[in-house]
Amino acid sequence: MFPLESVPNVSEGRDPETIAALAAAFGSAAALLDVHSDADHNRSVFTLAGDEDALVESLVAGIAVAVERIDVRRHEGVHPRIGAADVVPLVPLRPEDEDRARETALRVAARVADELRLPVYFYGLLTQDGREPAYFRRGNLDWLRPDRGPALHPSAGAVLVGVRRPLIALNVNLASNDLEAAREIAAVVRETGGGFPGVRALGLELERAGHVQVSMNVTDWQAAPPHEVVGRIHAEAATRGIEVAGTELVGLIPAGAVLAAAEAPLGIEGLGNRHVLELRILEDTLT
Numbered sequence: 001m002f003p004l005e006s007v008p009n010v011s012e013g014r015d016p017e018t019i020a021a022l023a024a025a026f027g028s029a030a031a032l033l034d035v036h037s038d039a040d041h042n043r044s045v046f047t048l049a050g051d052e053d054a055l056v057e058s059l060v061a062g063i064a065v066a067v068e069r070i071d072v073r074r075h076e077g078v079h080p081r082i083g084a085a086d087v088v089p090l091v092p093l094r095p096e097d098e099d100r101a102r103e104t105a106l107r108v109a110a111r112v113a114d115e116l117r118l119p120v121y122f123y124g125l126l127t128q129d130g131r132e133p134a135y136f137r138r139g140n141l142d143w144l145r146p147d148r149g150p151a152l153h154p155s156a157g158a159v160l161v162g163v164r165r166p167l168i169a170l171n172v173n174l175a176s177n178d179l180e181a182a183r184e185i186a187a188v189v190r191e192t193g194g195g196f197p198g199v200r201a202l203g204l205e206l207e208r209a210g211h212v213q214v215s216m217n218v219t220d221w222q223a224a225p226p227h228e229v230v231g232r233i234h235a236e237a238a239t240r241g242i243e244v245a246g247t248e249l250v251g252l253i254p255a256g257a258v259l260a261a262a263e264a265p266l267g268i269e270g271l272g273n274r275h276v277l278e279l280r281i282l283e284d285t286l287t
Helices: 016-026 052-069 094-117 179-189 224-240 255-266 278-287
Strands: 004-006 031-038 043-050 085-091 118-124 159-163 170-172 199-206 211-218 243-250
Touching: 004 052, 004 094, 016 031, 016 043, 016 052, 016 118, 043 243, 052 085, 052 094, 085 094, 085 199, 094 118, 170 179, 170 224, 179 199, 179 224, 211 224, 224 243, 224 255
Parallel strands: 085 159, 118 159
Antiparallel strands: 004 043, 004 085, 031 043, 170 211, 170 243, 199 211
């Protein structure tokens, strides 16, 4: 059976022992494909893949470790959050697996609410209006009732459980301390500022790293190819006399997005997954 993906975001990016404990729990039943931790964001992103049962077991185990080891009342970091296990999306890698992802997300939510006594709020394709995590971070938790579970946990907050399509998380680091410039560039590229469709972007100051950053989620890489978004950031930075120090990938990236970036410089018209040897073999194996 073709696997589902999950990408839990946890509010801890500094303590190696806690990150290791989280990784062990998240990888206890599902395959743990990647761990990305950032001290300034004080956040770790775990990429998992597996069938429904494996993902439910791994996610509940990982969230339990987050509840045990993380106190959001003492949490500091530039990334907004509402809980210890902040965001837990289930991701169908094929459109036909969306119902499987929904059912799995609901199973995770029920167990988190019943066994861990955490409030769960739904987002993305689990909701009628498609509300995103930012909706909950604007103070709406003050009046919203959880979709599952009790009121806010005193130390672990709440958990956002959702279903979404594959996205690409990128951080573009600027060789500058000009936070206002980072915020201006983020406003130019994000959808709400008239930029690229489906792009969410923030300008952040990373004190530990010593520079500013444009932190992005590209929610539809076909409508907003990441190489074009990053290219626009390079151009906007250059107009302000700022160099780009590098681009950081958070988690994993769909092969199609990489191939789209390679198509123009290679001059291969219509380059896609079907042209990549390993992807064809993997597709044949999983179907």
